[in-house]
Amino acid sequence: MKSLKENFQKAHIVIIGSGIIGKFNALELSELGFQITIIDPNQLQNSSNAALGLLMGNMYQKRRGRSWDLRKQSIELWPQWISFLQKFNYELNIEKPLIQLTTNEEKFKKLEKFIYENDDQNLRILEENSIFINNINKAFQTNNIKGIISFKDGRINAVSLLKTLDKYLKHKNVNFLQGEIIKIRKSNNQWISTTRNHENIKSDIVILCNSLKAVDLIDSLSHNVKLKPVLGQAMEIFINDAQVDLLSLPKQFSINGKNIIPKSKNKLIIGSTDEYSTMPEESIFEKLTNFLDKRPSWLIKGIISKKWYGIRSRPDGEASPIMKNLENGLIICTGFYKNGILLAPACSKWVANEIKNYLY
Ligand SMILES: Cc1cc2nc3c(=O)[nH]c(=O)nc-3n(C[C@H](O)[C@H](O)[C@H](O)COP(=O)(O)OP(=O)(O)OC[C@H]3O[C@@H](n4cnc5c(N)ncnc54)[C@H](O)[C@@H]3O)c2cc1C
Incomplete structure (x- = not known):
C-alpha cells in the first residue's frame, strides 16, 4: 500500500x-x-x-x-x-476605497498619528473641504466629521x-x-x-x-x-425624503464605528452590532442609528426594509x-x-x- x-x-x-x-x-x-x-x-x-x-x-x-x-x-x-x-x-469585485470617519477629536488625532507614522501611499487624511466630507456633512447635517481614506481597502x-x-x-x-x-x-x-x-x-x-x-x-x-457566541445584526433602511440622495455618499464608509453602505438613492445598509448572546436584541434601529450626537431627521424617520443577523464565534x-x-x-x-x-x-x-x- x-x-x-x-x-x-x-x-x-x-x-x-x-x-x-x-x-x-x-x-x-x-x-x-x-x-x-x-x-x-x-x-x-x-x-x-x-x-x-x-x-x-x-x-x-x-x-x-x-x-x-x-x-x-x-x-x-x-x-x-x-x-x-x-x-x-466576471462581476465579482472589491469596491474601493474605504473611508473611516469620526466626530471624536481624540480618535481623529489617533488616526492622524497613524497616517503620519505610516508612510503608506494608500492611506490619506481626508481634507476638510474634500467632496467626501462635504457630502457627508451635508447629508448627516453635521460639521465636525473627519477621517481617513484607504485606497487599498474596500468591500466585496x-x-x-x-x-x-x-x-x-x-x-x-x-x-x-x-x-x-x-x-x-x-x-x-x-x-x-x-x-x-x-x-x-x-x-x-x-x-x-x-x-x-x-x-x-x-x-x-x-x-x-x-468559543463564545457573538451575534451581529445589520439592517437596510428605506429613506422617504426627496431632499436626500444617498448616492451622493461614498460607496462604503464608517462613522463612529458603524458601517454604512448606500444601496440606492433612498436605501442604505447599516451594521453591525456585537451582542454577546444568541438572541437578537430588539432595539436594533436605535442601536444602529445612534452614531451621531444628533441624528438627521431623515434617519430618524427611516423605515427598516430588511434586517438580518449572524452568530459568529469568538475565542x-x-x-x-x-x-x-x-x-x-x-x-x-x-x-x-x-x-x-x-x-x-x-x-x-x-x-x-x-x-x-x-x-x-
Ligand atoms: C452582521 C455581520 C456583519 C459582518 N461584516 C463583516 C465584514 O464586513 N467583513 C468581514 O470580514 N467579516 C464580517 N463579518 C464576520 C464574518 O461574517 C465572519 O467572520 C465569517 O463569516 C465567519 O465565517 P465562518 O465560515 O467561520 O463561519 P460561518 O459562516 O458561521 O459558517 C460555519 C458553518 O458551519 C456549519 N456547521 C456548524 N456545525 C456543523 C456540524 N456539526 N457539521 C457540519 N457543519 C456544521 C454551519 O451550518 C455554518 O454554515 C460580519 C458578521 C456579521 C454577523
Whole structure:
C-alpha cells in the first residue's frame, strides 16, 4: 500500500462547515489537487451570509503581530483570488476605497498619528473641504466629521462571493454533503466523521470550520479551545425624503464605528452590532442609528426594509482566530468573530501549508 506522502494529492480531506472559511479552504486545497468533501446541514444560514463584506486590512492600526500579519497577507492575496474567481463570475469585485470617519477629536488625532507614522501611499487624511466630507456633512447635517481614506481597502459582496465559490467548487467536482457531523474519531490512521444520519465519512484529514460547534467535536479541554457566541445584526433602511440622495455618499464608509453602505438613492445598509448572546436584541434601529450626537431627521424617520443577523464565534481566552493543528490530520480554523471574509485567504493558506507539512 502506498503511504500518504506518496498519495499526496489523492489524500481525502473533509471540511466541516461551509461558511466562507470552509469554502475558501476548499478552494485553496482543490487548487493543490486534493479530494475534498464539505459537509454542512445548512450552508445558507450562517454568519458568512450575513456579512457586510468590508475588507478593513490596510487601515488596521496595529502594524505588527499575528493579526496584522494575517491582514497583510490577505490584502496581498485578495486581488489574485479576485482575478482567478472572475472566470466564474466576471462581476465579482472589491469596491474601493474605504473611508473611516469620526466626530471624536481624540480618535481623529489617533488616526492622524497613524497616517503620519505610516508612510503608506494608500492611506490619506481626508481634507476638510474634500467632496467626501462635504457630502457627508451635508447629508448627516453635521460639521465636525473627519477621517481617513484607504485606497487599498474596500468591500466585496459576501453573498456573491459565496455563490461564486459554489460555482468554482462544483466545477472542481468538490463533493458537497448536506448533513451535520455529530462525532469525529480516528481509526487505523483515518478519520471517521459521523453524520446525524449515522453515515460515516472516511478521510485522511479533517478541518473544523464549523464555528461554535467545533468544540462539540473535540475534547475542548485537552485541546484548550473555548468559543463564545457573538451575534451581529445589520439592517437596510428605506429613506422617504426627496431632499436626500444617498448616492451622493461614498460607496462604503464608517462613522463612529458603524458601517454604512448606500444601496440606492433612498436605501442604505447599516451594521453591525456585537451582542454577546444568541438572541437578537430588539432595539436594533436605535442601536444602529445612534452614531451621531444628533441624528438627521431623515434617519430618524427611516423605515427598516430588511434586517438580518449572524452568530459568529469568538475565542475565549485567546486571540481570534483559532488556527491550530490539534493532532495528526486534525486542524481547526475557526473563531472568526470579526473579519472572517477579510482573513479567509491568509488563513486558508496557513491550513494548506500545515497539510503540506503533515503529508511531506
Ligand atoms: C452582521 C455581520 C456583519 C459582518 N461584516 C463583516 C465584514 O464586513 N467583513 C468581514 O470580514 N467579516 C464580517 N463579518 C464576520 C464574518 O461574517 C465572519 O467572520 C465569517 O463569516 C465567519 O465565517 P465562518 O465560515 O467561520 O463561519 P460561518 O459562516 O458561521 O459558517 C460555519 C458553518 O458551519 C456549519 N456547521 C456548524 N456545525 C456543523 C456540524 N456539526 N457539521 C457540519 N457543519 C456544521 C454551519 O451550518 C455554518 O454554515 C460580519 C458578521 C456579521 C454577523
